[in-house]
Amino acid sequence: MCKADKRKKTTMADLARLTGVSVMTVSRALKPNGSTSAETRRRILEAAENLGYLVDRSAVSLATQRSGFVAVVTPRSPEALFQDIRNGLCDGLLAAGVEPLLSPPHDCPAQEETLVVAALSRRPEAIVLAGGPHTPRCSRLLEQANIPVVEIFNLPKQPIGHAIGFCEHNAGRRMARYLTKEGYRRIGFLGGDPSWDPCGGALRGGFLDELRHRGVSDLLVQGWPRPTMEMASAAKATRILLRRDPDIDAIMCVSDKAAYAALQVCEQRGLQAPCDVAIASFGNTELAAHSTPGLTSLDIGACSIGARAADVVVRSLKDGQFAAAPSSEEIQTKLKERGSTHGTPKPCAHTKQLLHAYMMR
Amino acid sequence: MCKADKRKKTTMADLARLTGVSVMTVSRALKPNGSTSAETRRRILEAAENLGYLVDRSAVSLATQRSGFVAVVTPRSPEALFQDIRNGLCDGLLAAGVEPLLSPPHDCPAQEETLVVAALSRRPEAIVLAGGPHTPRCSRLLEQANIPVVEIFNLPKQPIGHAIGFCEHNAGRRMARYLTKEGYRRIGFLGGDPSWDPCGGALRGGFLDELRHRGVSDLLVQGWPRPTMEMASAAKATRILLRRDPDIDAIMCVSDKAAYAALQVCEQRGLQAPCDVAIASFGNTELAAHSTPGLTSLDIGACSIGARAADVVVRSLKDGQFAAAPSSEEIQTKLKERGSTHGTPKPCAHTKQLLHAYMMR
DNA sequence: CTGAAAGCGCTAACAC
DNA sequence: GTGTTAGCGCTTTCAG
Numbered sequence: 001m002c003k004a005d006k007r008k009k010t011t012m013a014d015l016a017r018l019t020g021v022s023v024m025t026v027s028r029a030l031k032p033n034g035s036t037s038a039e040t041r042r043r044i045l046e047a048a049e050n051l052g053y054l055v056d057r058s059a060v061s062l063a064t065q066r067s068g069f070v071a072v073v074t075p076r077s078p079e080a081l082f083q084d085i086r087n088g089l090c091d092g093l094l095a096a097g098v099e100p101l102l103s104p105p106h107d108c109p110a111q112e113e114t115l116v117v118a119a120l121s122r123r124p125e126a127i128v129l130a131g132g133p134h135t136p137r138c139s140r141l142l143e144q145a146n147i148p149v150v151e152i153f154n155l156p157k158q159p160i161g162h163a164i165g166f167c168e169h170n171a172g173r174r175m176a177r178y179l180t181k182e183g184y185r186r187i188g189f190l191g192g193d194p195s196w197d198p199c200g201g202a203l204r205g206g207f208l209d210e211l212r213h214r215g216v217s218d219l220l221v222q223g224w225p226r227p228t229m230e231m232a233s234a235a236k237a238t239r240i241l242l243r244r245d246p247d248i249d250a251i252m253c254v255s256d257k258a259a260y261a262a263l264q265v266c267e268q269r270g271l272q273a274p275c276d277v278a279i280a281s282f283g284n285t286e287l288a289a290h291s292t293p294g295l296t297s298l299d300i301g302a303c304s305i306g307a308r309a310a311d312v313v314v315r316s317l318k319d320g321q322f323a324a325a326p327s328s329e330e331i332q333t334k335l336k337e338r339g340s341t342h343g344t345p346k347p348c349a350h351t352k353q354l355l356h357a358y359m360m361r
Numbered sequence: 362m363c364k365a366d367k368r369k370k371t372t373m374a375d376l377a378r379l380t381g382v383s384v385m386t387v388s389r390a391l392k393p394n395g396s397t398s399a400e401t402r403r404r405i406l407e408a409a410e411n412l413g414y415l416v417d418r419s420a421v422s423l424a425t426q427r428s429g430f431v432a433v434v435t436p437r438s439p440e441a442l443f444q445d446i447r448n449g450l451c452d453g454l455l456a457a458g459v460e461p462l463l464s465p466p467h468d469c470p471a472q473e474e475t476l477v478v479a480a481l482s483r484r485p486e487a488i489v490l491a492g493g494p495h496t497p498r499c500s501r502l503l504e505q506a507n508i509p510v511v512e513i514f515n516l517p518k519q520p521i522g523h524a525i526g527f528c529e530h531n532a533g534r535r536m537a538r539y540l541t542k543e544g545y546r547r548i549g550f551l552g553g554d555p556s557w558d559p560c561g562g563a564l565r566g567g568f569l570d571e572l573r574h575r576g577v578s579d580l581l582v583q584g585w586p587r588p589t590m591e592m593a594s595a596a597k598a599t600r601i602l603l604r605r606d607p608d609i610d611a612i613m614c615v616s617d618k619a620a621y622a623a624l625q626v627c628e629q630r631g632l633q634a635p636c637d638v639a640i641a642s643f644g645n646t647e648l649a650a651h652s653t654p655g656l657t658s659l660d661i662g663a664c665s666i667g668a669r670a671a672d673v674v675v676r677s678l679k680d681g682q683f684a685a686a687p688s689s690e691e692i693q694t695k696l697k698e699r700g701s702t703h704g705t706p707k708p709c710a711h712t713k714q715l716l717h718a719y720m721m722r
Numbered sequence: 723c724t725g726a727a728a729g730c731g732c733t734a735a736c737a738c
Numbered sequence: 739g740t741g742t743t744a745g746c747g748c749t750t751t752c753a754g
Contacts, residue, residue: 009484009507011731022741027733035739052505057482058422059731062746067419076448083440090465099479102463104451118460121418123370144413146370228448231647261651268653286592287648290622292629372747383725388749396723420747423730 010051019043030055061123069099070313071119073112073129074153076105077197077227078255080285081302082130085152088306089128096314098125107196107227113138120145126313131156131165133198148316148323152309153300154199159328162312164305166331168199171298172206175252175280178296178335180214182342184250184278187211188220188241190234190262191254196227200254203282207252220245234258238265250278250341256288259295263340278341284334293339300333371412380404391416422484430460431674432480434473434490435514437466438558438588439616441646442663443491446513449667450489457675459486468557468588474499481506487674492517492526494559509677509684513670514661515560520689523673525666527692529560532659533567536613536641539657539696541575543703545611545639548572549581549602551595551623552615557588561615564643568613581606595619599626611639611702617649620656624701639702645695654700661694 012026019026021040028034029044036044047053061067070093074082086102093100101124103115113135119127120141126148133156134142142149142160149161154168179187189208194201204221211219222241224233234253238261241248251266253259259281263273271277273293281288284299308329316323373387380387382401389395390405397405408414422428431454435443447463454461462485464476474496480488481502487509494517495503503510503521510522515529540548550569555562565582572580583602585594595614599622602609612627614620620642624634632638634654642649645660669690677684 009731013731023732024742025740028740037739040739052502054478054482054502056423056484056731058419058428058484059746060733061419062417062423062748063731063733065746079444083444087437087466094465100465102465104455104461104463105448117415121415123417123419141413141415229647231651235651257647260648264651264653286590286618287621290592290596290625292625370747374747384748385725385750386723389724398723401723417747420730421749423732424747424749426730 009056010053011056014051015044015047015053018047067123067125069101069122069124071103071122071124071127071129072100073103073115073119073127074105075112075130075197075199076107077192078199078283079105079227080255080257081283081300082153084285084302085306085309088303089152089310090306092307092310093313096310098314098317100128109133109135109138109198113141116141125317126150128152128309128313130154130199131159131163148313150309150312150316152305154202155328155330159326161323161326162316163326163328164308164312164331165329166300166333167206168202169206169209171282171300171333172203172208173210174206174333174335175282175298176207176210176214176216178337179250179252179278179280179341180211180216182250182278184341185216186218186245186247186249187216188222188245188248188251189253190237190241190251190258191221191223192227192230192233193223193225197254200282203254220248230255230257231261234261235265238262242266242269242271248277250280253279253281256281256283256285256295256297259297259340260287260291263291263293263295273340274342275344280341284336288336288338291340296338296341297336298333299336301331305331370417371414372417375412376405376408376414379408428484428486430462430483430485432464432483432485432488432490433461434464434476434480434488435466436473436491436558436560437468438553439560439644440466440588441616441618441648442644442661443514445646445663446667446670449664450513450671451667453668453671454674457671459675459678461489470494470496470499470559474502477502486678487511489513489670489674491515491560492520492524509674511670511673511677513666515563516689516691520687522684522687523677524687524689525669525673525692526690527661527694528567529563530567530570532643532661532694533564533569534571535567535694535696536643536659537568537571537575537577539698540611540613540639540641540702541572541577543611543639545702546577547579547581547606547608547610548577549583549606549609549612550614551598551602551612551619552582552584553588553591553594554584554586558615561643564615579606581609591616591618592622595622596626599623603627603630603632609638611641614640614642617642617644617646617656617658620658620701621648621652624652624654624656634701635703636705641702645697649697649699652701657699657702658697659694660697662692666692 012023015026016023029036029041090100106112128150131151131154151163155165191200222237263279281297284297288295288297373384376387377384390397390402451461467473489511492512492515512524516526552561583598624640642658645658649656649658
């Protein structure tokens with residue numbers, strides 16, 4: 001009844017004193033399957049509710065040697081994709097009764113290491129993180145942590161435990177193959193600085209390799225220094241690209257947002273996709289499907305990566321065998337072809353109307 | 362040197378045994394300002410590094426009664442906005458040396474309660490969460506938790522502790538006022554189901570109120586049942602709206618993504634913004650600024666909300682006085698006017714070119 | 723500079 | 739059904 005005025009939090013001892021039982025009885029009454037008389041439990045639960053008592057999970061963790069949560073450490077970039085991945089992951093874990101606890105987003109391997117140290121210090125049951133690259137110490141700590149480690153998004157060269165992801169390099173090559181087959185020859189690449197977006201860097205690497213392999217070497221690359229303001233950065237980079245090579249005929253972008261920004265800049269310049277310049281991207285988020293024209297984009301199945309990861313975590317937690325025999329699952333990126341790289345644009349209703357208005361003047 | 366083969370994690374006792382000192386010395390050696398001889402410390406740190414030792418923060422929390430982290434509990438919707446808010450918040454907290462720990466996103470107050478219980482059980486130093494609504498029990502637990510509570514995003518009717526946010530109702534009214542002043546009379550609203558998006562619901566409420574107040578009562582509302590696939594849902598809802606009232610002259614949307622989808626649908630139908638139908642939205646994210654035409658949108662300063670919240674948390678943690686005297690800061694939404702509701706569209710370069718191609722056939 | 727003792731809040735393993 | 743004892747891994751406090 002009386003509110004806790006003191007700084008001290010209420011403990012089981014308080015509940016025990018109040019209800020005239022031992023601490024152990026309180027502990028049992030608070031669990032769904034503890035053996036306590038109905039009446040005793042009722043009184044204890046009532047007292048707990050009145051005082052707003054909540055178990056101290058630090059103490060529980062210490063006593064049981066089980067923390068009951070799974071750590072999730074993801075990079076800030078690419079946000080839209082990790083958003084979906086995290087959603088799929090969290091939903092899957094919660095559905096299985098496992099609690100995910102997310103670290104703040106990181107911008108580089110060094111920061112990742114800091115966050116992984118913090119996460120491991122809380123003794124998670126398992127840890128899910130992006131495929132890297134990690135710092136050497138980070139990798140070592142993960143190996144020594146003795147818990148299931150699940151690397152997602154990009155497939156690491158040397159997985160620590162389980163891995164579910166795609167190969168960015170292959171993804172880049174794939175798109176390069178497609179664009180060259182479609183006949184594009186003066187191709188640009190738009191992406192962030194690899195120091196904060198290693199994944200985009202690898203994508204670009206694969207893209208470049210394949211282009212060279214196909215004899216398309218006159219490639220222009222334009223990047224930007226920070227992960228924020230992606231559209232504005234991409235728009236600016238596009239302008240530079242167009243200035244450097246006005247005859248550019250295709251631009252591959254590291255994300256749908258960047259691609260959308262590039263598309264707008266091109267249109268403002270009177271360049272129409274795909275006839276004047278093709279725009280392709282990576283991620284296949286909602287925006288790619290809904291923009292006009294639609295953006296040709298590489299799909300990585302972000303939601304399903306999250307769901308698969310949740311599955312692997314849950315199985316690892318249940319089954320020591322499975323946890324001990326790390327699996328590696330390569331996700332094949334799917335090239336989703338849309339109007340930004342293929343087909344001739346027809347004047348849409350909008351254009352017809354403008355045309356009409358234009359001629360009526 | 363030898364790897365930890367057993368399930369047991371290494372503890373300070375192991376390090377103490379290995380280096381021939383007491384546990385207490387190990388404890389001191391591990392802290393930056395503990396008084397230990399340089400040589401002893403060196404050996405201890407070396408052993409720790411070799412074994413991949415990391416302190417057990419459950420034990421530290423228990424012993425010191427300080428967990429050293431701040432809990433962050435946010436709703437899934439509106440994702441884009443909370444993304445920015447979380448980023449600003451996390452950056453601010455990390456910069457001040459406070460560790461944020463994020464709960465998975467929730468879809469309703471009941472789920473929020475569950476997550477808040479889990480978070481409070483870990484005894485955070487403070488908790489940051491959306492302004493609600495919360496379940497009664499959730500509010501009560503937050504009050505009894507005896508830690509700084511910071512509610513962000515929307516201003517709660519009855520703040521628990523500090524609050525930094527805007528009034529969705531006022532925001533809705535604001536946009537209604539603007540649209541009616543611009544001369545729009547047949548106005549629709551597009552949003553998600555209030556059960557999972559209470560904030561969008563309040564926005565709609567304010568919007569409706571103001572319209573009624575101004576004698577524009579013939580309002581059409583269209584929503585969707587799930588937080589996912591926002592653009593697809595909004596596109597579908599837009600089609601229904603257009604079918605129900607082909608003469609609709611403006612559509613207010615709960616998010617920029619929804620608005621963008623609506624814009625595309627309208628254009629596909631030959632309706633041009635703003636002359637045939639105006640599109641307005643909420644959030645003022647990158648997309649609103651970069652779409653063509655730009656989307657008129659209500660700006661809430663998401664990043665700064667996060668930064669301000671971090672500031673309040675840090676001050677509360679430092680200053681008991683400040684923590685005890687809850688502040689409430691109302692953020693004024695700014696109406697960012699763009700081409701989707703205002704001005705006459707000029708045929709852009711793209712159109713001119715299409716026009717040209719069209720006439721050359 | 724180092725160590726021994728006590729205890730943080732809780733639970734496992736036994737008693738009764 | 740309930741209580742007792744003994745820790746979980748660490749820090750605080752007090753002695754040296």
